[in-house]
Amino acid sequence: MTILKVENLSIAFGGLKAVDDLSFSVNQDEIYGLIGPNGAGKTTVFNCITQFYKPNQGKILFNDTDLVLKATHNIIKLGLVRTFQNVELTRDLTLLENLLVGAHISYKYGLFANSFKLPKAKKEEKEIAARGEGILDFLGLLDKKNELTGGQPYGILKKVELGRTLMSNPKMIILDEPAAGLNDTETIELATLIRSIRTQYNCSILLVEHDMRLVMDVCDRICAISFGKKLAEGTPKEIQQSTAVQEAYLGISDDTEVD
Amino acid sequence: MQNILKHNYTKYIVFGIIISLMPTLAGIGLIRSASVIVLGAVIFYGVVAIGLNILLGFSGLISLGTAGFMGLGAYMSAYLTEILGLPFLLSLAISVVVPVIIGSLVGLVSLRVSGMYLAIATLAVSEVFRLMFSEFTDITGGFSGMRASFPSFFGISLSRDTTFIFLVVILVLLMILTDNFVNSSVGRALLTMRVSETAASAMGINLLKYKLMAFALATAYAAIGGVMYVHFIQFSFPTVWTVMLSLQILAAVVIGGIKTIFGPIIGAFVVFGVPELFLNRLPIIGDIPGLAFMFTGVLIIVVILFYPNGLIYLGHDIKRLWLKNRKSQKGGETA
Numbered sequence: 176m177t178i179l180k181v182e183n184l185s186i187a188f189g190g191l192k193a194v195d196d197l198s199f200s201v202n203q204d205e206i207y208g209l210i211g212p213n214g215a216g217k218t219t220v221f222n223c224i225t226q227f228y229k230p231n232q233g234k235i236l237f238n239d240t241d242l243v244l245k246a247t248h249n250i251i252k253l254g255l256v257r258t259f260q261n262v263e264l265t266r267d268l269t270l271l272e273n274l275l276v277g278a279h280i281s282y283k284y285g286l287f288a289n290s291f292k293l294p295k296a297k298k299e300e301k302e303i304a305a306r307g308e309g310i311l312d313f314l315g316l317l318d319k320k321n322e323l324t325g326g327q328p329y330g331i332l333k334k335v336e337l338g339r340t341l342m343s344n345p346k347m348i349i350l351d352e353p354a355a356g357l358n359d360t361e362t363i364e365l366a367t368l369i370r371s372i373r374t375q376y377n378c379s380i381l382l383v384e385h386d387m388r389l390v391m392d393v394c395d396r397i398c399a400i401s402f403g404k405k406l407a408e409g410t411p412k413e414i415q416q417s418t419a420v421q422e423a424y425l426g427i428s429d430d431t432e433v434d
Numbered sequence: 435m436q437n438i439l440k441h442n443y444t445k446y447i448v449f450g451i452i453i454s455l456m457p458t459l460a461g462i463g464l465i466r467s468a469s470v471i472v473l474g475a476v477i478f479y480g481v482v483a484i485g486l487n488i489l490l491g492f493s494g495l496i497s498l499g500t501a502g503f504m505g506l507g508a509y510m511s512a513y514l515t516e517i518l519g520l521p522f523l524l525s526l527a528i529s530v531v532v533p534v535i536i537g538s539l540v541g542l543v544s545l546r547v548s549g550m551y552l553a554i555a556t557l558a559v560s561e562v563f564r565l566m567f568s569e570f571t572d573i574t575g576g577f578s579g580m581r582a583s584f585p586s587f588f589g590i591s592l593s594r595d596t597t598f599i600f601l602v603v604i605l606v607l608l609m610i611l612t613d614n615f616v617n618s619s620v621g622r623a624l625l626t627m628r629v630s631e632t633a634a635s636a637m638g639i640n641l642l643k644y645k646l647m648a649f650a651l652a653t654a655y656a657a658i659g660g661v662m663y664v665h666f667i668q669f670s671f672p673t674v675w676t677v678m679l680s681l682q683i684l685a686a687v688v689i690g691g692i693k694t695i696f697g698p699i700i701g702a703f704v705v706f707g708v709p710e711l712f713l714n715r716l717p718i719i720g721d722i723p724g725l726a727f728m729f730t731g732v733l734i735i736v737v738i739l740f741y742p743n744g745l746i747y748l749g750h751d752i753k754r755l756w757l758k759n760r761k762s763q764k765g766g767e768t769a
Contacts, residue, residue: 225636227632227635227636246640247635247636248634248635248636248637248638248639248640248641249638250636250638251636251637251638252638256636256637257636259630259632259633259636263629263630263632263633264629264633265622265625265626265628265629266629267625267693268622268625268626272622275619275622276622276623276626276637276639277637279619279622279623279637279638279639280637280638282619285619285620286615286620286647286651289614289615289618289619289620290611290612290614290615291611291614292614296618300618300619339637343637343638
């Protein structure tokens with residue numbers, strides 16, 4: 176069953192066509208990779224899906240809802256949530272508090288109830304904090320829950336950001352270069368974590384990645400793009416054998432320019 | 435019960451009780467009675483600074499319109515109680531609600547820009563108010579100013595000393611409410627928005643809603659501060675509500691420490707209290723005109739360069755240093 180369907184997506188910045196007539200679809204419970212050389216338009220595709228950019232053309236259907244019509248902050252309510260390339264967490268908050276930000280859409284009570292600490296607001300906070308502790312436990316960070324986020328090692332920040340996405344009870348998580356800045360051991364750990372997120376939290380994962388090992392390791396299917404166009408789509412093995420992909424990454428043996 | 439003791443409420447209430455002893459201390463001659471007026475000013479400017487801190491510290495937005503909204507609250511309450519004869523509490527409510535509505539409308543228009551442009555937009559609004567205070571002479575009394583009396587409610591008319599205690603009660607109440615909501619989902623949303631607007635909207639935080647909320651809150655605190663001002667000082671002149679005042683309140687927030695509750699109060703004490711209470715009493719240099727502004731200016735530079743978290747962390751850091759020293763001494767003994 177398809178959960179995310181990108182149809183004929185195009186976006187141009189001035190004269191530059193960053194994404195050109197791209198189509199792909201991600202199935203339920205699938206780990207899907209989007210790869211491509213530098214400047215291929217991966218992150219742009221990403222920003223189009225999460226509505227940070229409004230595409231010039233094309234449809235993005237998530238469970239049959241067209242995302243293009245939605246405001247950026249309403250995307251998460253549909254069950255679609257993302258991480259960022261350069262970890263965007265709040266340093267002044269503790270690890271647990273950063274996770275609670277991910278549950279923002281679950282909070283029913285606002286300024287008034289919280290200013291006066293009404294019992295219903297306190298109860299809500301307690302329930303959501305318990306959920307956050309559960310997720311920190313899953314990530315193996317429960318003992319650090321009250322530590323400030325600023326100053327934590329990068330590997331931990333990446334995990335916390337993943338945990339924050341889980342707080343929204345997502346149907347699909349989009350990861351923007353999760354392995355960037357991680358060392359080999361941390362990358363292997365991340366691969367295990369991504370797989371266990373899929374099984375434990377029943378969500379699909381779309382991953383934009385540079386690190387080939389991670390992509391080949393965890394993805395069920397991969398879409399390779401270059402200059403905003405689709406080169407190939409298939410299993411990791413098929414992608415590795417595709418000549419179009421090899422050319423895009425390594426260049427062609429004769430005269431044409433190399434990326 | 436244990437929860438109550440553990441909670442921050444205790445420190446705010448203890449703080450409030452200590453401050454409210456000041457008129458008594460003046461009564462028995464321990465401090466000068468003029469100092470009570472200065473401390474009253476620290477309290478209402480402190481309230482306004484707490485409000486600005488919600489905007490500047492927690493939400494990362496800037497406003498130079500603080501003085502305008504504070505003045506609006508002051509003039510409205512003076513007019514409503516003195517000219518229209520409304521009861522104080524009703525006047526207080528109206529003088530906060532109306533500025534908040536106006537502030538929200540201003541916010542709705544000006545929050546489309548940010549940074550320097552937002553500062554200029556809010557400054558313009560504040561200047562419009564200032565001109566209205568001096569030009570609409572029928573309502574505001576123009577340059578002769580506007581009188582107001584000490585608050586009275588439930589059949590009690592407050593004196594200067596009891597008004598001071600009333601101001602302390604409002605301050606402590608607002609400190610507790612502010613502490614509560616900045617430590618809830620609302621405060622976390624504001625902080626997240628301050629750090630990264632993209633991350634905030636990806637997490638479902640409606641940026642315009644929260645910016646507007648921060649703006650409305652800052653306006654509300656400014657208006658409350660204005661009402662407190664006019665019923666304690668008993669006068670309002672248009673020359674008070676200038677951009678200089680907005681800058682001083684901004685200085686109080688920065689010097690005291692952003693993103694904290696006590697910080698703006700400490701800042702208000704340093705900016706509005708220290709020059710009057712100590713500096714102007716000093717021989718020779720106390721007579722230099724504009725000494726208070728020089729003091730604030732130098733302090734801003736020093737704090738931003740060497741103590742960007744604000745003076746509130748001074749105590750915290752000294753304690754840490756002391757503990758570290760003691761530890762290393764102990765370590766030295768065992769070695």
